[in-house]
Amino acid sequence: MHLSSAYYEFTFDGSVSTLAFLNGFTYELKIENIDGAQVFTSTELDGTEPVKKYGKVHALIKRQGKDWEVADWSKTPSSIMCLDDPNDRVERLVIILSNSDHDRANLPIKPVGSLGPRLWASNIGCWKWQGTATWVNPTSTQSTTANVTWERVPNGGGPGVIAAAVGDRYGVVAISYRPIGGTITFRASGNDGGCTYSGSATFDFANLPPTTNFLVTNNFVPAGDFHRVYVGGGLTPPVTMTQACPAVSLSTAPRIWLLAVDDRQVPLKFSADGRRMSGTADAEGDVFTWDFTAIRGP
Incomplete structure (x- = not known):
């Protein structure tokens, strides 16, 4: 919708070690085969693409023992966090996807790739x-x-x-x-x-x-x-x-x-x-x- 935001809130327990936000909102996100590996790939969109022009990705991050942080992930294809590391241990995460387009004559923005934005969580150690x-x-x-x-x-x-x-x-x-x-x-x-x-x-x-x-x-x-x-x-x-x-x-x-x-x-x-x-x-x-x-x- 125009001039709107969608909020997605996550909490994490000890079973999650590796965490990654894969930006399939302001980038084109796909899974491709590269040398035998299935890989999440991101392609930067042209500046005229509506979702690139009007879309924004922000994150509210609460790490262990720290105050809430605000991050702009709009121009970042992926954001990596390691919860095994006490200095990087995310307890709560809020991802905000927004549309700043006020012109109702335009169609609502939507992801371009075959995948939308993804939050990747794994139990594999990372620290x-x-x-x-x-x-x-x-x-x-x-x-x-x-x-x-x-x-x-x-x-x-x-x-x-x-x-x-x-x-x-x-x-x-x-x-x-x-x-x-x-x-x-x-x-x-x-x-x-x-x-x-x-x-x-x-x-x-x-x-x-x-x-x-x-x-x-x-x-x-x-x-x-x-x-x-x-x-x-x-x-x-x-x-x-x-x-x-x-x-x-x-x-x-x-x-x-x-x-x-x-x-x-x-x-x-x-x-x-x-x-x-x-x-x-x-x-x-x-x-x-x-x-x-x-x-x-x-």
Whole structure:
């Protein structure tokens, strides 16, 4: 209707972790297949489109321990919130869709895309993940043991949000994480053809680069191969092994300590409650295990 507003109020309990408003009001919102993933995509509308010209999206947000906030989401394709993070924990949300057109000769505005505005809620963790991982090579008796914590990567687009862009379309897909705490320990000892070798090292996980120590969770994929799927990988700095044969020599190389990768044959899925990711991978005799649990702040 002209000069009118529609109010939608939501409250959230502890079962919701990831929350996203997908703006299908002042953007064209669709579900598209991008590289095997079903993705919500948003396309900016032409300024002459009535819903773009007259439509507005505002939000009233009540976060834990904070006063109500007012946000204008009219020019934002998606707004991401992580309720696991106590600083971002939304308790109540009011979304207001309005039409500022006063000319009754015009038709009422309506969404352009196949989908209208959507509020996406998921139980998949989105703030921090903590747990253990191991790597063992039985042949060479080399191994790593990790006890680590990851935290979502902060950026201007939201909580470490990874987006898929195809042409003029933008789709929210996943959240990425960085190392913030814990240790990774490497050990090696054994014999090989009459030679003995040994080595050990411990690394502070918080100091390792996120480019080679990464975790990605697909919190926003509604269907398809990558629905509720995660991926992770880790590489230590170079470690030194000493070999006596009988002369002493040194070898230095990084070691893979985490290989949680979806090979499209055995998808790496979250637990049903979205709070755990665990699994085992065998890569030509190298055996990797991991078990990470989502952390929800106080």
